[in-house]
Amino acid sequence: MAPKASKSKEPVVEKSILGRFSSHLKIGIVGLPNVGKSTLFNTLTKLSIPAENFPFCTIEPNEARIYVPDERFDWLCKTYRPKSEVSAFLEIHDIAGLVRGAHEGQGLGNNFLSHIRAVDGIFHVLRAFEDPDIIHVDDIVDPVRDLEVITEELRLKDVEFVERKVDDLEKSMKRSNDKQLKVEYECCAKVKAWLQDGKDVRLGEWKAAEVEILNTFQLLTAKPVVYLVNMNERDYQRKKNKFLPKIHAWVQAHGAEPIIPFSCVLEKTLADMPEDESAKYCEENKLQSALPKIIKTGFSSINLIYFFTAGPDEVKCWQIRRNTKAPQAAGTIHTDFERGFICAEVMKFDDLKEYETESAVKAAGKYRQEGKMYVVQDADVIFFKFNVSGGGKK
Template sequence: MSAPASAPASAAAAPHPAPAKPSAKGPAHEHILLGRPSNNLTMGIVGLANVGKSTFFNVLTNSSVRAENFPFCTIDPSTARAQVPDERWEFLCEKCQPQRRIPAFLQVTDIAGLIRGAASGQGLGNAFLSNIQAVDGIFHLVRSFDDEEITHVEGNVDPCRDLDIVSQELRLKDIEVLEKKREPLERLLNRANDKTKKAEFECINKCLAMLQEGRDVRFGDWDSKEVEFVNSFTLLTAKPVVFLVNLSSADYVRKRNRWLAPIKQWVDSHCPGETLIPFSAPFETEWQAMTPEARTAFTAEHPGVTSILPKIILTGYNALSLIHFFTAGADEVKCWTVRRHSKAPRAAGVIHTDFERGFICAEVMSYEDFHQHGSEQEVRAAGKYMTKGKEYEVLDGDILLFKFNAPQQGKKK
């Protein structure tokens, strides 16, 4: 799979769910997504104080931030990376035996815990909410374990109540942001009939109506123009959410907890279609400390019980609508992250901006075809190797060879 000097060779991606259907109001081909149009996106860990956020962050990213038993142990956010699991990347590394092996990563930020009233400035209030505004997706972590040595800011463990508190604080902050935007627009529209400003004003009112009804903005039915406005508002409730339930080690191993059914009912009712993953930060800490032999012995005694972190990482990656491709050869197998529905020139630009500016075409084969036939030559022989232009939408599992015109060098005077 070697490439000419003008372009790296190939690309493959981690699995992800089927793409979301576009709004009925928008053209089917646009695939406009909520959020920043970037491949450098971050998941933030959000929840009440003392629910296990920093412990989770440490095991997820192999970090060592403070995780103490008192509210606001975390004040300044910490950001680190977690490797995205991908068996296909491992296969290509085995196939190519490269000198350098660079996987895809998910950026994760540990954010200070909030308390009831954060939207009005209680606790770390505005600092907490501005840190959430800076990330692109949310791991909403809720506590579902009893421990007398770990205080709960509400006095007792009640995950559904905690979910209500966090969700309400995010909506209240969004309402505040939108009302501040709405007032000057309303004054402007009273003086002049600006169609663009009027459309923005109507979008703000639509968002406010949803939030005041207790619905998050990400569940709205938005057309392409509305998506542009919503993205410019940088709303907290527009961000994708993955719900994580932090269990005790014992409950995780025996796969039972009295709060799981009520939590699932809450998620299904308030956030239909979003993912709920039970895990245990204490178990993951213990698992990381085990030797390979100890893990083998443990799984023999407890069939099906293992680390859930790979699933959490991949779910967060997918929630941000990220996929990845990679260059592959004897020198290096490297993953490159792009947003789902990216066209070939944008994917090429992730490698180098010259690739995007001078894009000619992309030669394409799927990872599945390469795996089945064993080499690029055999894929060609099977008629599965394709040439695509600027409008080609890079698909999960593509292997790509980009061709481009190198920029002209200026003449020396």
Template structure:
């Protein structure tokens, strides 16, 4: 699997509508709060034109794209961190995901009730972020209590962790999201056992009407400005348009997007943004039996990438036979790539590049 993304937001901002459109999962979507109680999950194949080209040329017996899992988490409300609206249960679901898609309503529609009575994206974001911060603060306070007692033994590692926790708590208490704290990655890496929500990569999903897809309205502009200072990304999407696209086959969907003057669907935009947020890339394995896409973190060595396929391949790694996608695209054949010297033999320390087509040699 590529990665999983939790979809959060206030009730009635379009979360479940967008989830259904992206995943075709058929989750309940209604004009009232808490129509989602247990999180809905949907797996979506990651569209990749490179893989389509490889499949066209190799003609394998089976094709396995990488996938992204979307998790539709119930709408949070004020007081969620204190248990309002089953808040603690919902917050625990958010802790499990790799990235967060925070849906923000950026359109007016008198037929769709807003839980706060009006459309105000900055207010809505503040409500959600406050609840997430409160939840992280509570986690830090409990962790500090436990670690303080244990650190009395003189353990230097525990003392180091305690110092980091206290630094984070001081910042969070001032209303800072962990991901906006300078050097937060290194700090959080020392506390891997604590899944802080506000340290997770975030994309704000601005749910807009059809007209705003081409030119930002004031609500979207405000979201972009806020995100720029928060180490977050913004994806603009129309839940209603995505619902229409979901009913079409791929060819019809492409024609529909062209007629709308859009280069890509909201799903493609969210996946691309997710890969950027999580620093991911895709490599391929290709043969007559199967063409398969694999998602890994950028900077991973060939041996570690082999382990994503199977631990035995990582353990018995001998070498990687690597063809870059650009060379394959130019030549159209693995055999010709080999004959032309474009298939390289790489060792275990080789850093896998986006689009690499790899065959791993290994001892059993």
């Protein structure tokens, strides 16, 4: 029986997303010196990156790919027992500490800010622990002050960039009557005013045409942020910390993006233990590693999702950016699939898990045939039909 075509609906107008339209996106770990950035990176990757107790120990951004934990992927692998298993991954960059005045070059700031420009999202690590053996660049631990220092440095760098852009466009407009120059100029002037008002670009309401222009700039404050609050193990265990309420209030007033408390000390302890010992330690102390949540939240924050292809040969996660349509999703497997796209045969993962087999999903009427305008959803299980030199199917 042929899969059912989904009922026609009014086209959904998707909100334009700031950032690169790509499946190869990455996130950078950002913060002041000595807040736990490199220790977090080391724990995530189990790579030996220097994390000595002094500013600027990380000069070049270190990079690693981290598997995204997913029980749905595990279930598919257990069900199909494939020859090959390919999980989704998050690419993480460890970026050296910023200091006040970075936008003017303080503390090798221009170099480090360029590393932030090259990523698509930010893990902003905040120090919410006191330890006399670990120096703070401003002597006193104050996470809200640290938040304001970093966000201001990124914003000032964006102001500098947009001011140059406005000047260049003004000169170009004197030499040309190109209407697009005026559109870009008006957009840049609007962004400049927004930034000078102390607001980050990602928190603004921008028209689709403006988003298209902004996405060519890769502005620092346009990048989504996940705030990671590094505290000592005791505070993490009891879920209390004297700095957290003020951090929460600040974040709520500046975009309400995700906040994840964690403990670098605990994560390092768990990483150094054998798996069975770490599980026992967590059970005895009523603790849980925050790393899976950090990885999943970071992946989602940069607008990545993935669909599955599943069978006895391979179960694989295919990473795409949110709002990707079926032909472009097919193109992540092979460019021929996009060129010769006929349709996508789609099952929701939850339906497959409930009914257990593809044939049972079909019998329940949950197996659908989608066309070129279908926007792929997270955890769709898809088989693509395409026509290249006589036809074929994935």
